[in-house]
Amino acid sequence: MTRVAIIDYGMGNLRSVAKAIEHVAPEAEVIVSSDAATVAGADRVVFPGQGAMPDCMRELDARGLRSAVLDAAASKPFLGICIGLQMLFRHSQEGDVPGLGVFDGDVLRFADPVDPVTGARLKVPHMGWNGVVQTRPHPLWQGIGDDERFYFVHSYYVQPQDPTLTSGRTSYGAPFTSAIARDNIFAVQFHPEKSAQAGLRLLQNFIGWTP
């Protein structure tokens, strides 16, 4: 039985992530936890995040979870979601704060995006269902069509220094990195727990993934 820890640092509702994983992996033990030892003892770790990145970083440190996150990111199957993707990077424009620096690169705000075809102004936040082009194969994309739509809600996106980190790309005004993969880490800007069948499949793939 695989034990999955969803890291809880007080930002947002983690129930949906837990329920979605339980739905696709009824045999898994899913624990929402803010305890570093529990995170350390899990077989797999999900690192979600909602709201503003400066608040997320502050709350993570307030609960003493920074090293637990870094240890997990260095050692076991690790899935970052939304701000949980953004926090892996070096720096965010949002509140001009440093991230965890697992990866080199920045978190940038959508700057007045316009539709490249019509020239129409695009709204920020980028909210709704958009396609994810799989820029390289990965076990977490298994059974998911290329350019499949996932649910997004965000105003900032990651720009990795190393372009080979990108595993999925989405267009909103211009293309941006919507998924990254490196070793035991996979992280996505969209919300798989809110992305119907495609999202459930990705979570199921994560539970079965042996990096």
Add this chain to the structure above:
Amino acid sequence: MLAKRIIPCLDVNAGRVVKGVNFLSLKDAGDPVEIARRYDEQGADELTFLDITASSDARDIILHVVEQVAEQVFIPLTVGGGVRAVEDVRRLLNAGADKVSMNTAAIKDPELVARASGKVGSQCIVVAIDAKRVEDRDGRPRWEVFTHGGRNPTGLDAVDWARRVEALGAGEILLTSMDRDGTKNGFDLALTRAVSDAVCIPVIASGGVGTLDHLVDGVLEGGADAVLAASIFHFGQHTVREAKERMRDRGIEVRL
């Protein structure tokens, strides 16, 4: 490319989905969990629940409804109705809602929008605006914000109010024309266009959908980012999939 969203709306009274007929009687339209699952299977992009429970001791029932739906339906859920304080927002989010919609409480206390979005993030806060067309001195269309199902005027201009709640931290606007709501004559497209052009956050058009082409018009002419409808879906007139196919055939990007 980002898809335009179709959002079925479920009015919930004491734990049951209901639909008003001619603003008088409430007709039972079924079990919320069952209906939510059906819409999810048809390809709904999100679901909106509006709690219209009048009796205060039955008000917590919506929390159980949200919990049950969120355990089985994995698309975004917006819940509104009776939200008065940040604590109400938190309870709904903890039950499994992704966004919480506020209306009258935001008008009475606009800072509530700022407090709530500061606490849980703009992406979780929807402000619902009920607007009615009013006479302007120079004959140009203007819309006033009303509360209590269109009975109480607030003196607020709908476009100004939309800009204000955006500045306060709303992440989305649910815009209902009180003139069109329940008429099946289509959205008030001029209202939809005026608000959509005035703000940078997404606008959901609501009120008046009677045909699939009304949904198309809301996007193409009204400039809405999402369209909300209730009765055309509840009573089997159309499926969400049919609505999306019609939108796609008219050149609108949808998730199919």
